[in-house]
Amino acid sequence: MSPDIQNEILKLLSHTVLCLIRKQIGNNAFAIIVDGTQDISGQEQESFCIRYVDEDLYPHEDFIGLYQVDETSGSAIPQIVKDALCRNGL
Structure with missing residues (x-):
């Protein structure tokens, strides 16, 4: 398989x-867990996880994305979180 086909398959699976995950969360409350670090090239990356409790009261924590960001100031972080939630339909 070519790299393009592999990437397309990964995108569909993602x-x-x-x-x-969105279906499991439904209209229930959830928490956002965001953690940032720099990669080897010095670029800041933020990982996003969602924590929620399903209808059987079992807790879940799911990774929803890793995003490269340009700024991590106090005023930029809420916008980064809002953007990640919008991208994932949450």
């Missing part, structure tokens, strides 16, 4: 997993 979309399917995110749809399942």
Whole structure:
């Protein structure tokens, strides 16, 4: 398989997993966990996880994305979180 086909398959699988997570969360409350670090090139990256409790009262924590960001100031972080939630339909 070519790299383009592999990337397309990964994109489809990612979309399917995110749809399942959104379905499990439904209209329930959830928490956002954000953690940042610099990669080897010095670029800041933020990882996003969602924590929620399902209808059987089992807690879940799911990774929803890793985003490269330009700024991590106090005023930029709420916008970064809002953007990540919008991208994932939450």
